[in-house]
Amino acid sequence: MKGITLVYFLRRFGIFLLTVWIAATLIYIIPRMAPGDPISAMVARMTQQAGYIENSDVIIAGWRKRFGLDDPWYLQYGRYLKNLVTFDFGYSLASFPTTVKEIVFRALPWTLGLLSVSTALFFFIGNFLGAMLAWNKTPRIIKGLIPVSMIFTSVPSLLAALMLLYFFAFQLGWFPSLSAYGRGIVPGWTWTFIGSVMWHAILPIMSIVVVTFGFWTLGMRGMMITVEGEDYVTLAKAKGLKPFYSLYRYTIRNAILPQITALALTLGTLVGGQVLVEYIFSYQGMGNAIFTAIRNQDYPVIQGTSYILILTTALAVFIMDMIYPLIDPRISHEGN
Amino acid sequence: MSEAQTSHSNTTAKAKNWADAKPVLKVDDLRIHYETPKGAVIAVAGISFTLYEGETLGLVGESGCGKSTTAYGILQLIQPPGHIVGGEIGLEGKNLIGLSERDFRRLRWTKLALIPQGAMNSLNPTMKVHEQIADVIVTHEGRQSKEKIKQRILDLFKTVGLPARIYDMFPHELSGGMKQRVCIAMGICLNPTVVIADESTSALDVVVQRVVAQTLLKVKELLGVSMIMIGHDMGLMAQMVDRIAVMYAGKIVEIASVHSLFKEPMHPYSQVLIDSIPSLKEKKPLKITEGITHDPRNPPPGCIFQLRCPHVMDVCRSKEPVMRELKPRQEVACHLYEVDAKGEVKNVAASA
Numbered sequence: 001m002k003g004i005t006l007v008y009f010l011r012r013f014g015i016f017l018l019t020v021w022i023a024a025t026l027i028y029i030i031p032r033m034a035p036g037d038p039i040s041a042m043v044a045r046m047t048q049q050a051g052y053i054e055n056s057d058v059i060i061a062g063w064r065k066r067f068g069l070d071d072p073w074y075l076q077y078g079r080y081l082k083n084l085v086t087f088d089f090g091y092s093l094a095s096f097p098t099t100v101k102e103i104v105f106r107a108l109p110w111t112l113g114l115l116s117v118s119t120a121l122f123f124f125i126g127n128f129l130g131a132m133l134a135w136n137k138t139p140r141i142i143k144g145l146i147p148v149s150m151i152f153t154s155v156p157s158l159l160a161a162l163m164l165l166y167f168f169a170f171q172l173g174w175f176p177s178l179s180a181y182g183r184g185i186v187p188g189w190t191w192t193f194i195g196s197v198m199w200h201a202i203l204p205i206m207s208i209v210v211v212t213f214g215f216w217t218l219g220m221r222g223m224m225i226t227v228e229g230e231d232y233v234t235l236a237k238a239k240g241l242k243p244f245y246s247l248y249r250y251t252i253r254n255a256i257l258p259q260i261t262a263l264a265l266t267l268g269t270l271v272g273g274q275v276l277v278e279y280i281f282s283y284q285g286m287g288n289a290i291f292t293a294i295r296n297q298d299y300p301v302i303q304g305t306s307y308i309l310i311l312t313t314a315l316a317v318f319i320m321d322m323i324y325p326l327i328d329p330r331i332s333h334e335g336n
Numbered sequence: 337m338s339e340a341q342t343s344h345s346n347t348t349a350k351a352k353n354w355a356d357a358k359p360v361l362k363v364d365d366l367r368i369h370y371e372t373p374k375g376a377v378i379a380v381a382g383i384s385f386t387l388y389e390g391e392t393l394g395l396v397g398e399s400g401c402g403k404s405t406t407a408y409g410i411l412q413l414i415q416p417p418g419h420i421v422g423g424e425i426g427l428e429g430k431n432l433i434g435l436s437e438r439d440f441r442r443l444r445w446t447k448l449a450l451i452p453q454g455a456m457n458s459l460n461p462t463m464k465v466h467e468q469i470a471d472v473i474v475t476h477e478g479r480q481s482k483e484k485i486k487q488r489i490l491d492l493f494k495t496v497g498l499p500a501r502i503y504d505m506f507p508h509e510l511s512g513g514m515k516q517r518v519c520i521a522m523g524i525c526l527n528p529t530v531v532i533a534d535e536s537t538s539a540l541d542v543v544v545q546r547v548v549a550q551t552l553l554k555v556k557e558l559l560g561v562s563m564i565m566i567g568h569d570m571g572l573m574a575q576m577v578d579r580i581a582v583m584y585a586g587k588i589v590e591i592a593s594v595h596s597l598f599k600e601p602m603h604p605y606s607q608v609l610i611d612s613i614p615s616l617k618e619k620k621p622l623k624i625t626e627g628i629t630h631d632p633r634n635p636p637p638g639c640i641f642q643l644r645c646p647h648v649m650d651v652c653r654s655k656e657p658v659m660r661e662l663k664p665r666q667e668v669a670c671h672l673y674e675v676d677a678k679g680e681v682k683n684v685a686a687s688a
Contacts, residue, residue, distance in 0.1 A: 229415075231458040238411055238452075239472040239522075240444025249471070253462050329506040330461060 008325065016318040023310040027303055028080050039063045089304035094296035100304035103289055108308060110180050111285035114201060115274060118208040119263070126213035127259055130220025131252050134228065137243060146217065153214030158276040161207035165280060168203060175203045178282035204281045208273065219262060223255035230254070257328050264320040268313050357388035360562045361410070361530050366423035368402070368409045371416075375633040379405040379418065381586035381640075384659070387530065392556060392563040394573045394594070396609070397583035403566045406583070407532045410564075411448055412440060428529065446476050449528035451519050451536045451552075458519055459507035466503045469522050476526055492521040495558065496551050513544035517551055524555055531556075532564045537572065545569075549576060570613050574598060579665075582606045585629065585640045588659070592666035602668045604645050639671065647672055649684070 039060055047056070064070050068079065083089065089100035129146050132138045152160055169177035176182065181196040227233060228251055236246040271287075278287030286305050293301035325331040368380035380402045387393050395403045408414050410425055412432070425432040427447060432440065452458040460468055469492065470485050490500050496517040507515060516536060523531055533552060537545040549572055556563055565577055573580060574594055581591045582605060590603040601607045630636050630643055639645070639652040649671060657669040662681045674682050 231452055231456060232460045234413055234415075235450065235452055235458050235519075236460070238413055238444060238448075238450040239475070240441045240446070241471060241475050242441075245471070245475070249463065250460050254460070257462075328462065330508045 009322070012318060012321040015321075016314050019314045019317075020311055023314075024081065024084055024307060027306055027310075028077060031299060031303070039067070039069065084307060087308075089307070090300045092293075092298055092301050094293070094298040094301070100300045103301055104286070104304050104308050107284060107286045107289040107305070108312075110283060111274065111278070111287060112312070113197075114204055114208075114278070114283065114285060115270065117201065118205045118212075119267075119270065121205065122209045122213040123216060123259075123263060125209065126216025127220045127252075127256060129213070130217040130222075131224055131247070131255070133217065133221040134224030134255075135247055135251075137247075150214035150217060152210040153212075155211055157208055157211045157273040158280065160211045161204070161277045161280045164203050164207050164210075176200050177203075180283050180285070200281075200283075204277050204283055207277050207280075208270075211273075212270075216259065220255060220259055223258055224251060227251050227255040260320070260324065260327065264317050264324075267316050267320075271309050271313055357391065359386045360389050360428060361387040361564075362424075362426040363387075363406075363410065364424040364426070366406065366409055366425065367421040368405050368414060368418060369421050370418040372633070377632045378586055378635060379632070380409060381635070382423065383583070383586070383588045385581055385588060385591060387562050387564060389562055390560050391579065392565055392577040394577035394580040395564060395566045395583060396568055396570065396573055396580055398568065401583045402586040403583050404534055405586075407450075407534050407564060407566055411444070411450055411532065413450075442476070445472055445528060446526050447529045449523040449526065449531045451523040451531060451533040453535045453539055456539055459515055461507055463506075464503075465505055465507065465510070465518055469518075469525055472522065473525055488525070489521075492525055495524070495555060496521045497547075511544075512540055513548060516540060516544075516548050520548070520551055520555060524559060524561070527559060528561060530562050530564065532566070534566045535568075536565075538567060538569065545572070552576070570609065582609060585632065585635070587640055587669070589641065589670070590666070590668045591659075592663075592668075596663065596666050602662060602666065602673065603641075603670050604647050604672065605641050608646075639669075 042063075043056055043060055068076060071079075087101050087104070089104070092098050092100055092103060095103075129149070133143055133146050155163075165177055168175045176199065180200050181187065181193060182200070185193050185196050187193055233246070233250050236250040239246075241250075274285070275287030275290055277283070278285045279291045282288065286309055290302065290305045290309075292298070293305065363386070364384050365382045366380055366384070367378075367382050369376040370379055371377075383402075383406060385393070395406065397403050405414070405418070409420055410432075412420075414420060420433060423433065427443070432443070435443075459465070463471075466486070466489050469489050473485060473488070474480070486503070490503065493500060493503070498514060498517050498521065502510060502514060502518075507518075510518065519536070523533075536552065537548050540548060552563075552565075553576060555561075565573070567573060577594055579591060579593050580597050581588045582597070582603065583589070584605045590597070590601070590606045592602075597606060598610060601610045630640070636642060636653070637656070638654050639648075639657050642648050642652045645652065651671050655671070657671050659667045659669045660673075660675070661667050662673050662675065672684055674684055676682055
């Protein structure tokens with residue numbers, strides 16, 4: 001009855017697989033809808049550089065065979081899916097001997113770190129301030145200050161990143177302006193390295209947090225006001241419970257549920273905003289990798305990184321789905 | 337069965353010695369306004385009544401007449417823009433108005449408990465049923481052993497007729513009647529002096545309504561609490577309460593024992609109210625539709641019922657009637673009656 005049932009788990013897991021499969025198929029179809037094919041494009045590029053290539057027909061035919069482009073579409077598609085499962089995306093075109101897998105797994109931890117810390121921060125700050133805005137015992141001055149702190153909400157994270165970079169890195173020099181850790185520091189589990197990583201992450205994280213938390217503040221404030229009108233909150237007051245206890249256990253506990261749903265829904269957009277922020281700070285995460293790949297027309301890397309981002313986002317949503325019944329006791333029933 | 341009989345005789349005994357009854361809650365000239373941009377809506381326009389020990393007082397009236405606002409005013413749960421403008425609420429001789437929030441919080445539930453319209457959403461959906469009862473016990477009595485609290489909650493469940501298996505359940509797993517009984521169990525868990533039941537049965541079907549009403553009665557007799565029952569079901573009221581206060585547009589127009597109010601309602605509004613109880617024998621036209629209610633921001637001078645009253649006179653439009661005890665334990669605010677020198681009550685309209 002309570003908690004996560006097997007049916008609920010299987011259904012959510014099915015949705016997770018379906019999402020990933022649809023996304024992967026789209027990634028497969030979209031480049032193939034573009035005119036031409038990668039081999040003739042490459043040969044055309046080579047012709048441009050070298051003037052004339054002998055036996056280019058033979059080269060094209062050889063490559064087509066080598067990359068399996070002459071096989072029927074279902075074979076190609078099947079091979080593609082198999083490669084996705086084994087994370088085998090082939091070689092990067094721009095930096096040839098490196099595999100896409102290497103690029104992806106080098107960049108992924110940085111992005112995950114940045115994303116999880118900033119998500120945790122803006123979600124906590126946003127909801128905390130929203131609750132403060134709605135609570136009737138919050139001092140007036142704080143209620144006045146919170147909206148002022150939200151001026152960045154109307155700014156895209158890209159612009160906030162530029163502004164933070166300008167003021168805190170170039171003008172004040174408080175924070176480093178690029179990379180994920182200091183030059184000359186050997187990556188490893190040393191305090192110098194960890195300190196440097198944290199130091200470098202502050203501005204990128206801030207540029208995501210300052211533009212995002214206002215949305216959650218307003219959402220939380222609205223939910224708080226709705227929940228405060230509920231009979232059980234009135235009853236909590238009539239019961240003479242301590243104000244802080246009833247705020248936490250009765251109001252916030254219920255007001256935060258739709259916020260968690262919204263978080264699951266916005267995870268995807270969040271990743272999009274991160275791409276540009278990473279690029280501005282030259283942060284060696286997935287966003288930067290995608291951006292570089294697009295500039296170099298490095299199709300395998302674009303495919304690989306997009307796929308991994310979709311996979312992690314879908315995974316995060318799936319985990320959220322698993323956590324949700326534990327937070328809202330009414331949900332598991334709907335899974336039955 | 338014997339229990340019901342004793343409880344019945346108890347009630348009659350109480351009714352006989354009414355003069356000795358000890359007042360528990362005294363509401364004096366309570367006024368509650370809701371501020372709106374167009375002026376204050378006068379929700380409760382100076383009402384006074386006394387609740388005696390062990391008594392059940394019914395508060396009836398149409399929707400929007402201020403019954404619930406009165407109850408929430410006593411409990412100091414009025415939400416802004418509403419606020420208590422004036423009056424006194426004395427609980428066991430102590431004025432509650434003007435107490436600090438801190439001091440009043442200690443009186444909540446230990447002295448004044450509320451049984452809300454719980455079938456809908458008076459229970460926190462994210463907390464188990466027992467947690468919601470346990471938290472009020474712990475708040476007011478301090479920490480105690482888990483087994484002790486559990487036993488106490490299970491005893492409460494037994495009192496209100498709930499099975500022990502719901503102890504670990506969430507509110508959404510209960511039926512409406514069960515939720516209502518959880519609310520009753522919660523209401524009596526600290527053995528309060530006064531219980532206010534706010535339309536506790538109105539969202540339930542008639543069978544469950546009856547069961548819940550009986551639970552309320554049983555609990556009341558068991559604990560001997562004083563109770564204010566708010567509702568508009570006159571039939572249910574007749575069975576449940578000792579006295580009825582009829583409210584109209586923020587005022588009490590008549591207070592009388594159930595017996596006299598049903599047998600001989602004196603205020604024209606009470607008469608209409610009693611008359612509008614549906615009957616199987618005849619189809620009665622509704623008399624109250626005549627006339628309009630006044631704007632609650634700007635009540636007319638004189639009697640508040642003048643616009644809809646079938647017996648309206650000139651004096652009603654200028655002079656506000658005061659509550660007078662026209663018969664023993666029957667107070668009415670109406671110009672229609674006069675007391676002559678011999679102390680006899682005369683109907684002015686009938687004699688004219």
